[in-house]
Amino acid sequence: MFILRDLLKALQTAFSDTSYGRERALWFVFTLLAVIVPFTASKSSNLLRSLESLFGVAIPRWRFYRFMASPTLPWQRLWSVLWSRIPNPLVDGRLLVALDDSINNKSGRNVFGCGFFHDHTAKLNQPSYPWSQNLVAIGLLKVVKGRWACLPLAFRFYLMRKDVEAGGPTVCRKRRRVKFATKFEQTVAMLRSVAAAFGAPVLVVCDSWFGNKGLYGPLQKVEGTFDLLSRLRSNAVLHALPSARKSKARGRPRKYGKKLGSVSDLAQGFREQARTLEVFLYGRVREVEVYDQVVMLKNLQCPARVVWVFRKSRFVAFFTTDLTLSVEQVVEYYGARWKIESGFKEIKQELGSASSQARTADAVTNHLHFCMMAATLTWVYADRIVPDPERRHVVKGRTSFAFSDVRRLIADAALQDDFIGLWRERPSTPGKTIASLLLRLVA
Numbered sequence: 001m002f003i004l005r006d007l008l009k010a011l012q013t014a015f016s017d018t019s020y021g022r023e024r025a026l027w028f029v030f031t032l033l034a035v036i037v038p039f040t041a042s043k044s045s046n047l048l049r050s051l052e053s054l055f056g057v058a059i060p061r062w063r064f065y066r067f068m069a070s071p072t073l074p075w076q077r078l079w080s081v082l083w084s085r086i087p088n089p090l091v092d093g094r095l096l097v098a099l100d101d102s103i104n105n106k107s108g109r110n111v112f113g114c115g116f117f118h119d120h121t122a123k124l125n126q127p128s129y130p131w132s133q134n135l136v137a138i139g140l141l142k143v144v145k146g147r148w149a150c151l152p153l154a155f156r157f158y159l160m161r162k163d164v165e166a167g168g169p170t171v172c173r174k175r176r177r178v179k180f181a182t183k184f185e186q187t188v189a190m191l192r193s194v195a196a197a198f199g200a201p202v203l204v205v206c207d208s209w210f211g212n213k214g215l216y217g218p219l220q221k222v223e224g225t226f227d228l229l230s231r232l233r234s235n236a237v238l239h240a241l242p243s244a245r246k247s248k249a250r251g252r253p254r255k256y257g258k259k260l261g262s263v264s265d266l267a268q269g270f271r272e273q274a275r276t277l278e279v280f281l282y283g284r285v286r287e288v289e290v291y292d293q294v295v296m297l298k299n300l301q302c303p304a305r306v307v308w309v310f311r312k313s314r315f316v317a318f319f320t321t322d323l324t325l326s327v328e329q330v331v332e333y334y335g336a337r338w339k340i341e342s343g344f345k346e347i348k349q350e351l352g353s354a355s356s357q358a359r360t361a362d363a364v365t366n367h368l369h370f371c372m373m374a375a376t377l378t379w380v381y382a383d384r385i386v387p388d389p390e391r392r393h394v395v396k397g398r399t400s401f402a403f404s405d406v407r408r409l410i411a412d413a414a415l416q417d418d419f420i421g422l423w424r425e426r427p428s429t430p431g432k433t434i435a436s437l438l439l440r441l442v443a
Helices: 002-012 019-036 044-054 061-068 075-084 161-166 183-198 213-219 263-273 327-336 338-350 361-384 403-414 432-442
Strands: 095-105 114-116 131-144 147-158 202-205 226-231 237-239 259-262 275-281 284-297 302-310 315-320
Touching: 002 019, 002 075, 002 361, 002 403, 019 044, 019 061, 019 361, 019 403, 044 061, 061 361, 075 147, 075 183, 075 361, 095 147, 095 183, 095 327, 095 338, 131 183, 131 338, 131 361, 147 183, 147 338, 147 361, 183 202, 183 213, 202 327, 213 226, 226 327, 237 284, 259 263, 263 284, 263 302, 263 315, 275 327, 284 327, 302 327, 315 327, 327 338, 338 361, 338 403, 361 403
Parallel strands: 095 202, 202 226
Antiparallel strands: 095 131, 114 131, 131 147, 226 315, 237 259, 275 284, 284 302, 302 315
């Protein structure tokens, strides 16, 4: 209970010390708790009912909706405070940051950030270009109580250039069109702010779409140390490292050695030379067959370590520009990248970002900020508590706790009378029977 109180009190310091600022700070922390508590989908109307029924916070409806659509919420300061509360954010002396994009399907035609984006995961009975929002997000990868987790750090709405040039309510903020930015430009801006806040070298773990010169080139021009860890396409051509330049040789030094071949062609010859290693992968220690080699990548124009991982009849190849990483670290870190996909599911389905009915730019952005910050706060709470959370629903092959288990622990702590009494402006507490009944209904 005191851990949760300390985390929320720290977030309140981002607001001004005026009476209006203290009021907004109180609304903010209880709205954040309403998102976390497994009551119902976190639409604005449901959040208002949660504040009144669970925490006894009475807010006029029009004031709450104005608060949820406020353009002056200090999100940058709030995120900085929450980042500083993450215990042991570094892994082996570096910051592991997962990068990916995701779409959030919507139905309203005037929802900010919407467009017909391609869904590469669409099934046969689903549209390939649904009306949706495209989110570019980064998250911190770290081990929480013996399992990998992804803590959301920042996000951006990606808008297509043609939609921005055409104008319309989906690309306007305060009746002004937003400035177009590519996914790489948005990612570089987010990574720069994270690197400046933590003051540590950053290893960006991403899929093959982001793992190229479009991202790596701009990162080398900004202040800080940035490296990539990504999957390598099977048709990528590899070159050997350039040989030492002979004295008095004419011409410029060679950038690349001789051509080695494509990734798939080299995999056939390297399979016999592969060695077996034990790697902590997907929740338990597994045996994998790997082979690694340092080569020159033309798409990045720099040396990189390529790791081939062989399975029964297939293989996958990873590369990293950080040559100090071991083979075990490369395989384990890329396996942990899948946690950002789980994080998207937690934010959209469990915390209710997909069910939001907001329309304007500020309301849409604020609601997604609430959902992402709620996910990060949940994992920080799980990392700070002393006893490991117990898994409520037993699943075969899984022993570690789930995201929903931590949400229930936070709900139990937040719905205690002693917790609500810790606040300066104590709201009137509802009866325990209402809270218990609601929790039983959603169990």
